[in-house]
Amino acid sequence: LLFTSGDLGSSLPTAPSASSWWFPRSSPESRAFSPPPTGTGSMKGDVAASLNGARRLLRQERWGPEAFSPVLYLRDRHSVLFDFKSKRVKSPDTSRTQILDPALRELLQSKKFSLLLGDVGHDDHVGHEDRAGSGSHPEQAAVISSERASYHSAQQKLHRLLTEELTKREIPHSAKASLSAIAQHYALHLGKAEPDGPFQTVFRELVEAPTLDIPPLVDSLARLLRPGVHTTLLWLPILERAIAKHHPNIDIYVVQRVVGSKNPIMMLRKAKETIWSKPDRSSLKEFGKLTDLDRCIVILRPYGGYSALGNHLNAELTEDDHIRGAHLREGMFPRENPEIIMAGLRSAPVLLAGISPLQWRHRMLLLCLYPLSAPPGLALRISDEEPSEKELWENMLESLFGQLPPNYKFGVVDAAVDRLVPLLDKLPNP
Numbered sequence: 001l002l003f004t005s006g007d008l009g010s011s012l013p014t015a016p017s018a019s020s021w022w023f024p025r026s027s028p029e030s031r032a033f034s035p036p037p038t039g040t041g042s043m044k045g046d047v048a049a050s051l052n053g054a055r056r057l058l059r060q061e062r063w064g065p066e067a068f069s070p071v072l073y074l075r076d077r078h079s080v081l082f083d084f085k086s087k088r089v090k091s092p093d094t095s096r097t098q099i100l101d102p103a104l105r106e107l108l109q110s111k112k113f114s115l116l117l118g119d120v121g122h123d124d125h126v127g128h129e130d131r132a133g134s135g136s137h138p139e140q141a142a143v144i145s146s147e148r149a150s151y152h153s154a155q156q157k158l159h160r161l162l163t164e165e166l167t168k169r170e171i172p173h174s175a176k177a178s179l180s181a182i183a184q185h186y187a188l189h190l191g192k193a194e195p196d197g198p199f200q201t202v203f204r205e206l207v208e209a210p211t212l213d214i215p216p217l218v219d220s221l222a223r224l225l226r227p228g229v230h231t232t233l234l235w236l237p238i239l240e241r242a243i244a245k246h247h248p249n250i251d252i253y254v255v256q257r258v259v260g261s262k263n264p265i266m267m268l269r270k271a272k273e274t275i276w277s278k279p280d281r282s283s284l285k286e287f288g289k290l291t292d293l294d295r296c297i298v299i300l301r302p303y304g305g306y307s308a309l310g311n312h313l314n315a316e317l318t319e320d321d322h323i324r325g326a327h328l329r330e331g332m333f334p335r336e337n338p339e340i341i342m343a344g345l346r347s348a349p350v351l352l353a354g355i356s357p358l359q360w361r362h363r364m365l366l367l368c369l370y371p372l373s374a375p376p377g378l379a380l381r382i383s384d385e386e387p388s389e390k391e392l393w394e395n396m397l398e399s400l401f402g403q404l405p406p407n408y409k410f411g412v413v414d415a416a417v418d419r420l421v422p423l424l425d426k427l428p429n430p
Helices: 028-033 047-060 064-068 102-108 128-133 138-144 151-168 179-190 196-207 216-224 238-246 281-288 319-328 338-346 360-369 390-401 417-425
Strands: 114-117 228-232 251-256 265-269 296-301 350-353 377-381 410-414
Touching: 102 377, 102 410, 114 216, 151 179, 151 196, 179 319, 216 238, 216 350, 216 417, 228 238, 228 338, 238 251, 238 296, 265 281, 296 338, 319 360, 360 390, 390 410
Parallel strands: 114 228, 114 350, 228 296, 251 296, 350 377, 377 410
Antiparallel strands: 251 265
């Protein structure tokens, strides 16, 4: 029997030494000697120690001088043929086996789709509405969070400041109420404009940072957006900055609602420029003459907040703010060519990210943006562990828009951010 390092397979690490020994393949000596080098124990990999063990075994079996017939030749000072000390076991690489959900891939690579980016998160101290809105799963907050700054953590801080002030003034309230309910409580007791002060205290820090952090999922989705209408419910200019980063050669219009005003504020970042500004008369006139949105991107910001210029505009904070905006459409669409925006929404399937069927604010906004019929598309749910919400979405859409047509298509995709983002980044640019 000739036994060398190659007999144990190429996956084992080899030492500088090598050895060979001879026995007839079917002899008892061969069978006695072969197991020790590949067995277990402290001598694993040491052929000299294994040889001596085999010799003792043969002597015990009274095989006589055959035990001393093997000859070991060493090419090095050491008899360890296989070094297992430096062996490191690695987890299998599953990245190649992971694939993007076919329905999500088809939507993202279609000629046109509309993104609706929500503000869903999760925290035990924010209130029952937010917990339900996240599907009771903390990973949903990853939609609007990054490593260095979390939009949702700012929401939590604002909620805490408002409740602490109510407690300080001995005003009865429920700490488990949602942020919009706490803000409503705050406004009714202390004045309509009062919640705006704590809001600026919290969110100004994020806006005035040297660079506004863009959550990885928002950044990946922004790269894949096509011309058309897209909507963000965030109080910060996160989506528009992400789109401007990935689409430098296209005009980007932002229509931002200002609570208390019937007219929204419009901002423009012209193609091949880096500066945001309010559009002049000629730009507004040009926008008013558009017959389609195939060469520009329009971003709706119905919840207001800080603009792309970094200045503060009144935000939707209270329940009354949300009702006036979604129900009355107050300041939701510009005076210049609102029909082109509504047509852009109706003509494209929607991708809902950070939107929950259990949030009344989100349901009202869907009805505001799509007053005629339920939009086809997908809901992206950032969780792959909880039960699917597909049936919940179908029931909500039918309750909100009435009986759905037989050919209506709407799906729910469950995914974890850390696995979804790398898959999105592999998709080609539009």
